């Protein structure tokens with residue numbers, strides 16, 4: 258059924274939670290949790306009051322096609338028009354809110370938007386509960402039963418994805434040759450590995466471990482996509498937009514001295530500064546037509562995570578009136594941190610060379626509320642979890658100066674967050 262045609266009428270109520278909500282994950286029932294967790298708060302949800310599933314575009318559709326975003330935006334607008342909201346809190350994420358995941362490429366399946374039946378949120382010392390019903394005045398009073406504790410994952414068997422590490426190194430070498438021949442400037446190539454557990458994986462276990470180990474990241478779970486991404490495609494509050502662009506990577510060092518040496522090497526590497534610059538340029542070019550003001554620092558800073566360190570640039574914009582969060586998501590995806598430069602040539606090369614369907618990996622993932630506030634990350638350091646199976650993804654920006662062996666090593670560092678979250 259195409260839910261986009263007949264969104265249901267919904268009744269939404271948000272109330273403050275006086276006792277706070279210390280661990281959002283610990284409130285989640287098992288099943289298919291919805292989550293967006295940041296250092297100091299976030300949103301978790303469960304149940305489905307309304308859902309949109311994007312139909313994949315036909316094979317051969319232009320890789321930069323944005324139909325899935327416009328369809329989702331149309332569905333959301335229709336839904337919000339038919340929604341009655343009582344909001345006693347009035348913060349970003351209160352009132353009507355939907356979680357979403359979009360595929361990297363238009364011809365993949367997996368784009369979805371979900372309005373949960375129950376949503377629990379926290380921002381600083383404010384916490385709230387939102388309930389969504391099909392009839393007015395029947396909001397259940399007590400929904401915060403203690404949930405059963407998350408289950409360990411148990412033993413896993415690992416297998417190669419579309420390509421072995423060695424084969425993928427060959428693809429990197431081929432891509433470097435195409436870049437040096439002048440076909441394009443940059444392409445972000447990814448590979449996958451699969452883990453199979455003996456019983457369905459409890460996503461809450463992954464969320465808890467990822468959030469604990471990567472508090473600066475955005476830990477998410479939406480329609481099977483689970484991970485902890487450091488890359489913020491956009492945050493929209495009112496008309497203010499911010500974005501954190503990442504590209505250029507080194508591992509963390511074994512000692513403080515080693516760490517410092519790797520950081521200095523990264524900050525002064527012409528190859529990484531070029532790779533980063535292309536990602537920043539793609540964001541600036543996509544955002545400029547949507548913005549009245551745009552501030553992009555001219556030099557990146559260093560972002561240190563538990564597994565890797567990155568070159569990072571935080572951009573700020575004041576959006577033109579009428580530009581919605583999903584308009585901005587559609588315009589910004591894919592930045593050259595996950596696609597390449599020029600975008601269309603890089604998307605074609607990715608489709609030809611990678612030998613796999615990325616699904617939601619490297620696509621936008623996040624949430625949007627009825628007032629238009631939103632946070633969307635890029636689904637990196639992530640896996641698609643389906644029952645007992647998790648398919649993990651990791652990719653690297655390839656430019657003329659890239660070396661296959663170091664790119665293979667970099668993918669291993671980028672698999673680590675989910676690999677370790679799966680390990681009891």
Ligand SMILES: C=C(O[C@H]1C=CC=C(C(=O)O)[C@@H]1O)C(=O)O
Pocket residue numbers: 445447488503504505506567593594595637638650651652653654655671
């Ligand atoms: C494509 C990924 O990372 C991107 C984001 C940060 C740094 C990157 C890099 O240095 O290659 C990538 O552009 C990934 O984690 O799968």
